[in-house]
Amino acid sequence: MKLTSEEKDMLAGKYGEGVALAMEIQQAIVEAFEPERMVEISRVHVALSNQEADLWFVEKLLKKGNKCRISPTVNPPYNLEYFKNYIEFTQEEVDIIERTRKAYREIGATLTYNCTPYLENNIPRFKEVVAFSESSATPYINSIYGARTNRESAQSALCAAMTGRVPEYGLLLEENRRGQVLVEVEAKIKSDFDYQLLGYTFPRMNDYHDTIPVFVGLPDKISSEALMNLGAQLNTAGAVSLYHIVGYTPEAPNIKAAFQNHQPRNKMVIKDEDIQETYSSISDKKGEIDFALFGCPHLTIKQIEQIVNVLGSRKFSVPFWVCVSNLTKSLARKMGYLDTIKSAGGHLVTETCIDQPCWKFLSGKKGVTDSPKCAYYTKRRNMSFYIADLSRATEAAIKGELR
Amino acid sequence: MRRYRCHKIAKGKAKGEIVISKDPLCFYLVDPKDGQVIEKNHDLEGKSIANKIIVFPGGKGSSVVQADGLYQLQQENNAPIGMIIKYPDTVLVATSIIMNIPLVDKVDEDFYSIIEDDDVIEINADESIISID
Known part of the structure; x- marks a missing residue:
């Protein structure tokens, strides 16, 4: 893969050791996906988790120096001060959360502590290239806004925040965003909750690797909450980071466009009884x-x-x-x-x-x-x-x- | 000895028994204390992945849980020692790189037709070779 001179300098440590480590990890990710180049990004969301691995990694980057080039919004840990009124925490638990919050502050994160940044203060535009982790966020910005992110992990997103770029592969490329499975929804989908079940049903009925569904048969009006639910469940029960709804989402004005003039690899019909079966299974x-x-x-x-x-x-x-x-x-x-x-x-x-x-x-x-x-x-x-x-x-x- | 080509994702070498899963795996739903899969109705439910080489389609679950799950397994010395997948996703790839667990993909279909649980195999990700005794 070709690196620009700036990227080579990052790897060589000219921008500090933290940036170099982040770039080194990104270069290892390159091995898996074999992209041609890195591309600059303009937004990041990190799925902070306040668990040992999360803390270990952010402190590791922090110890090397450097702040994030792109300040990421972050997921919530828990509100220690609020919960202290109701329950007791061990010293270890208090240490972990205090260190986590301190590390993210010092590395330059925007401390939103919220998992729906796409509805509030980290909203990408159509075709904007970004790095978003968090399972409800990734499908929302890809599908509803038509922004471009891969299914980043908390750690790979943090690396992207450090270097200000990501390897260009997967969902960042137009041709990889075409639909794979045509999903005819015959089931009655009305409430926001129905979208939770729909989101859980598709991966249950689908081959694991066909991960971009194209939905037809959904109502004309769909609430933000329903879409938030749909994406969260699609990406939890499966690994769906992008979906299209024909006549609704920006990359699917019609079926042909959703599949970029290709035939669907697979087709399925989701009926009321499929939704019911999902419900009784969970x-x-x-x-x-x-x-x-x-x-x-x-x-x-x-x-x-x-x-x-x-x-x-x-x-x-x-x-x-x-x-x-x-x-x-x-x-x-x-x-x-x-x-x-x-x-x-x-x-x-x-x-x-x-x-x-x-x-x-x-x-x-x-x-x-x-x-x-x-x-x-x-x-x-x-x-x-x-x-x-x-x-x-x-x-x-x-x-x-x-x- | 049989040898198979593979494609390196995360570097390193590992030798050990394999455990095969038809289902994608989320390491958060594995008990760190004994490495047993606790996910309901999972192909590996009740089986241990501790110190094994896992052969599975790929990862699933949210963007933090793979790292959180694997890290806790490593702290208890119950992490898998190598992974062979078919479909790489960024979350699993980044996690295995950061956790230093050898990960490979693109293995010949032949390999899948002869392996069984508990076979001893060796992954050499650096040279893109899997060998079976």
């Missing part, structure tokens, strides 16, 4: 719950409104937690939603992910959530879930059981 339909947890990805202000509308003046009978961005919490406060949820006994918590040590008080318990992704990852923390539409899940938190 959740029981009803039962008693110990808690409710939402915000994987972070809920939007519209979703908070939906909760408040279901809630009315009633109270929750189980612990009720929602992870949101700072912006959403601030809006909820101004709009009165925060008061309503707080007086019902619920929490809106910022800068927090559902997969963090702050949830240890829920270990061994069974909750309700609207997100299959939330239920999937928290198995590691010995939490289990019923999965239901946000309104039904809110009702369950009031009644103490899902009906």
Whole structure:
């Protein structure tokens, strides 16, 4: 692969050892994908995870010196100061989060601590080349905005932030963005929750390596929340970082364009019973719950409104937690939603992910959530879930059981 | 001894028993304490990948969980020692490079037709060769 003289200098350490290490790792990635060159990027999102590997790697780069050339927005760890009021943390847990936050601050990240930067403050334009990790973010910016990112890992995205460029391969190239599987959706897809199940259904029915679905048969109007859900689940249950919706997403004005004049490699029909089968494979339909947890990805202000509308003046009978961005919490406060949820006994918590040590008080318990992704990852923390539409899940938190 | 060509992704050498998975793998859903896969309905559910060479289609899961999962397995000395895949994705590739686990792809179909669980093989990613005793 050809490197520019600036890139050669980066590798040789002329821009500092941190940049050199990042470039060295990027050159190893090159071995796998054999690109022709590196391309400059203009935005980065790093899926900070506040786990040992994340901390180890960011500190390793930091110790070598240098700051990020492109300041990345970052995913949430957990809100230590908020949770301290409710649970005790071990010294080790406190050390890890304090070191993580310090390392990302010192390396020059933009400390958004939010997993939906694509709805708030890191929004790429059509065809903009960027490096985004985070499983709901990558498909959203690729598919809905038509920006170009590969399915970066937290670490490869951080390397890109250091060098300000990425190897040019995969989804950065026009020809690799064409659809592979034509998905005719015959199932009735109405609510935002239906898109969660659709997102989980496609990878279940599909060959692993055909990863760009082209959907037809979806409604004309689709909410941002539905698209956030669809991408998050497609990229969790499978490794789908780009999808097209014919007549809706920018690279798919029609079927021909979506497939770039090629024939689909594969076709499938998704029916109501397929959606039902997905649902029964990931959740029981009803039962008693110990808690409710939402915000994987972070809920939007519209979703908070939906909760408040279901809630009315009633109270929750189980612990009720929602992870949101700072912006959403601030809006909820101004709009009165925060008061309503707080007086019902619920929490809106910022800068927090559902997969963090702050949830240890829920270990061994069974909750309700609207997100299959939330239920999937928290198995590691010995939490289990019923999965239901946000309104039904809110009702369950009031009644103490899902009906 | 049989030898097969492969394509180096992450450098290094490893010799050991193989474990074969039909399903893509997410290292976060592996118990670091014993290397057992805990994902429900996974081809490897209940089997251990500790100190094995894994033969599988590729990775899956979010952008952080592969590194987080593999790092914890390494801390407990239960990480895989090598990986053979068909479909490279950036997350798994970057993770194996950073964690120093040899990773190769593009192996002949012949290789897949003769291997069985627990066979002992050697990956030499640096020379792009896999050998079976």
